Each structure stands twice: as structure tokens, then as C-alpha cells.
Amino acid sequence: MSILELRNARFAYGSRTVVDDVSLQVTEGEAVGLVGESGAGKSTIFSLLLGLAAPHEGEVLFDGQPLNRRDRALMRRFRGDVQTVFQDPYSSLDPRQRIDRIVGEPLRSLGIARGADARRAVADAVRSVGLDADVLARYPHEFSGGQRQRIAIARAIVSKPRVLLADEPVSALDVTTRIQVIDLLRTLRAETGLALVMVSHDLSAVAALCERTVVLRDGRVAEEGSTRGILSAPQTEYARTLVSAIPRLPAA
Amino acid sequence: MSLLEIAGLTVTAGGRRVVDDVSFTVAAGERVGIIGESGSGKSVTSLAATGLLGAGLSASGSVRLDGTEVIGASDRALRPLRGPVAALLFQEPLTALDPLMRVGRQIAEPMRRHLGLRGQELQDAVRTALADVSLPDERIARAYPHELSGGQRQRVATAIALAGHPKLLIADEPTTALDVTVQDEILSLLDRLVAERDMALLFISHDLAVVARMTDRVIVMQRGRSVEQGEISQIISAPHDPYTTALVASARALDAALDEPAASGGSEGSGR
Numbered sequence: 234m235s236i237l238e239l240r241n242a243r244f245a246y247g248s249r250t251v252v253d254d255v256s257l258q259v260t261e262g263e264a265v266g267l268v269g270e271s272g273a274g275k276s277t278i279f280s281l282l283l284g285l286a287a288p289h290e291g292e293v294l295f296d297g298q299p300l301n302r303r304d305r306a307l308m309r310r311f312r313g314d315v316q317t318v319f320q321d322p323y324s325s326l327d328p329r330q331r332i333d334r335i336v337g338e339p340l341r342s343l344g345i346a347r348g349a350d351a352r353r354a355v356a357d358a359v360r361s362v363g364l365d366a367d368v369l370a371r372y373p374h375e376f377s378g379g380q381r382q383r384i385a386i387a388r389a390i391v392s393k394p395r396v397l398l399a400d401e402p403v404s405a406l407d408v409t410t411r412i413q414v415i416d417l418l419r420t421l422r423a424e425t426g427l428a429l430v431m432v433s434h435d436l437s438a439v440a441a442l443c444e445r446t447v448v449l450r451d452g453r454v455a456e457e458g459s460t461r462g463i464l465s466a467p468q469t470e471y472a473r474t475l476v477s478a479i480p481r482l483p484a485a
Numbered sequence: 486m487s488l489l490e491i492a493g494l495t496v497t498a499g500g501r502r503v504v505d506d507v508s509f510t511v512a513a514g515e516r517v518g519i520i521g522e523s524g525s526g527k528s529v530t531s532l533a534a535t536g537l538l539g540a541g542l543s544a545s546g547s548v549r550l551d552g553t554e555v556i557g558a559s560d561r562a563l564r565p566l567r568g569p570v571a572a573l574l575f576q577e578p579l580t581a582l583d584p585l586m587r588v589g590r591q592i593a594e595p596m597r598r599h600l601g602l603r604g605q606e607l608q609d610a611v612r613t614a615l616a617d618v619s620l621p622d623e624r625i626a627r628a629y630p631h632e633l634s635g636g637q638r639q640r641v642a643t644a645i646a647l648a649g650h651p652k653l654l655i656a657d658e659p660t661t662a663l664d665v666t667v668q669d670e671i672l673s674l675l676d677r678l679v680a681e682r683d684m685a686l687l688f689i690s691h692d693l694a695v696v697a698r699m700t701d702r703v704i705v706m707q708r709g710r711s712v713e714q715g716e717i718s719q720i721i722s723a724p725h726d727p728y729t730t731a732l733v734a735s736a737r738a739l740d741a742a743l744d745e746p747a748a749s750g751g752s753e754g755s756g757r
Binding site: 264270271407408409411412415419434436437438439440441442443444459460461464474475477478479480481482483 | 522523635664665666667668669672691692693694695697698717718721731732735736737738739740742743744746747748
């Protein structure tokens, strides 16, 4: 059974439909890339999957149950199991909070752990993203973009979620840092069986991490399948155009 | 003499060297790239090349543009160079375009100034300029920038940059803000225009694959310094500098993922 599912979801801003009859499923342990260009509906679908917005038609299912924001027990489980990383590591971390407090925030707000247990979980999370324990007493401004994204990932995994929703998690990073954060996400998935949903305009980052890809265009699913299949033999005209537009390096 | 000769260029901002002793040349008709990550000084270098450094930045060394020394020159002395000698294309066309002026007039302005065109002749030239950037629709000339798509705006910015028939086009991340399919179109457009007009191109980007497509020779910048220069094919296949090596390896790893994506779940692509 899928952990997260969109079923015939539609979402509109006024008369403008930005997500139109989109269905997609995320099963335990898999990595799915949602790719598309501006206006494809990526960000709105991300908000729907996160429960930040409710579809006007269709539904969002979590463990097979409709996501109901009034069901507090369900929502608490949802918040613990579905965590998120955003694009901009500069605006997503509270500048006034120390790193230990930032990373431990989900444990406090979800009532998962406190005191020594929470400190241990925070230390574990920070270690597993490749940072030293001495970062805990420091503040976000002391870190580079790549380190901040590691801190954001530590916060996202501290509650031991089953799914990580990542919105362009490496797009703001320089290429040398980008590949390091991709490697980190790959390692975390291998070690914990974490499922990943990655929204991105960057097909190479999706290819590096996701075995399945959903191509979105104008709020609809244009094509979906294995990432390998979409890259090597896209079935639709749009996916073909998208794939062939990726700038490639000349052969070495 | 090269069209652009930069020798020992150093740019400081509040005592910090944002460009540190950079030297390179761009000959007439040559295509040169500057590649670097954020904070490498690549954009500041391109601005210094035309004397457009903002307040608070000061340059030393030498920048000769078509024989004229740019460093220390007055804005008045540089104005005749901007347009006919070198023109700039930026990442975000919306900031380069005047939001309150119809795009036709924005293209006409430099044509009037640099080419002395008037009346019907000027109107015809604007129409031709728009057609040259693949915007044949007459309505575009009457549109305001916000009414156009990102790709259309970058085409208009290109038409403005080329209006004075420059010998050198300096393009600073011209496609970074665009969708990948639009980027592909704009790169093809620039490629064609540079070839047709026999212009020199100085192309600044963080994306090695894009630089490789557009240029023949490249300068690799890191923290204000030029760490390596050479033929693009040479830099990609056999980089010498440790930073260039890391940059190429990262770009190579991302590129390789497109050929060998993450383990397949087995199901093949299905169109809808």
C-alpha cells in the first residue's frame, strides 16, 4: 500500500486550475521525482502532499486514509512520518535559534522525545548528515549553503520519518556542493529505507536519486514511469522535448 | 590587438578582493567562457570589462576594450563603446528592461543613438531586429515587458543588446532563470546570431555543459582568481587545477546520472 497518495486531485486559484486531475502514489522506500517547468503545478502538488493545502476535488491519502486536518491523532502521525526539506537553506532555518534547537524542533512540537532522549536523537541526526557535534551550539549564519541544507535534512530526519518531501533540495547549491548533498540523500535512503519525493526542474538531480519519475505539464501528468525509461525512451512529445533540452557535457 | 584585453584586473569591495589579478583576452570573433560558482567573481569581471562596476567597487590593472583603456575612464568616454563595441545580456531580463516602456521603443532607442536611424527606416529596423530574435509577431513591439514570457523577454533583451551591432556580446548567465526548454531555444538563438554576425562572445555561467556548448575556450574562476584557462575540450577531459578537477568531476557525475539513473523500478514509461 502507498504511504502517500494523490487521487484525482484538482486545485485552482480562483478560475485558474493549476493542478488538474493528478493521481500519484508513493510507496514505502521508493524515490519519486516530480519534474516539470514553470507552471507545471509542482509546488502546488508539493503543498497538497504536505497537507498545507487541500485539493478542491479528489483527495490526499496517508496510509490509505483521507488526510483530515481535524483528525489530530492522524495529523500528528502524519507530521512525524512525512517530513520536508525546502529549496532555500538560507530562509528555511530560523536565524535566531541555535542548531540543536532547530534540529530538535519536530521532536518538541510532535511530543516525540524530550530531555536526554531528544538530545541523543538530535546528536544522531546531525552525525548522520555528516556534521560534527560542535555545530549544535552554533547559529545558521555561521554555515555555508551546503552545510545549512545538511542541517535542514537533519531536522527533517530527526523524527525518523518514512517519507521525505524535498522541494528543489539542491537547486540553490553550487555544483560541487550539489553532488555532495545528493550523495547524502542517497546514503540516508540506503541506510534507513526512507521514501523520497523530490520536486525538481533539474532532471539530472532527479536521475541521480529517483528510480521513478512523473513528468508534469500545465497541471497534469504528461508521462510517468521509470526514470531510466523516461530518459532513454520518452513516450510523449513533451517529455522528448524536455529530455533533449538538457545541456550535456561533451564526451571525455 | 585583441578586442578585449584584461591584464592584472583586481576589483576590491571594502578592502576585500572580489577579483584578484585576472588576465585574459578575447579576440575578434572568438568565443570565450568564464565558469565559476557563486562568489567566484565571474560577474564582477564581466561588469569591469565594460566599466559598469557599481559604487563601492574599485578596479585596478588594465581592461582595454577595442584599444580604449576602460579602467579610470569617465562614463562619458565609455558610452560610445557600449553598444557598438560591447553589449551586455544579463540573467534576469526583467531587471534590464524598462517596465514602463513598450519593447519596440526600447529596441529603437539604441538604434537611433548608435546608427542614427529615424522614421520609417527606424521602424523597419526594429521589425527586423525582432524577427532576428525570432519574434516576428508585430504585437510584441507594442507590448510592455511584463506582458511577455521569460523567454520572450530574453529575446527582446538580446535584440536591444544587438541593436548597436556590437563586436563583442557579453552574456552573464543569460539562461539561468529560464526553463530548460526555453534555455535550449535561447542558446540556439545566441549561437546563430553570434555566428551570423561574426561577433565575439564572452559567456559567463556556472553550468559547465552550457559553457561547453557555447564557447571554445574557458577561464575557470574560484574566489576571485583565474585558476585555469584553456580549450574547453582540454579543461573537461584533462583539468590540471584541483578546483577545476572537482568542478568537472561534479558536473560529470550529474551528467552521468542522466545515462545511468537511480536503479529502475522495472516499469517502463507510459504516456497519457
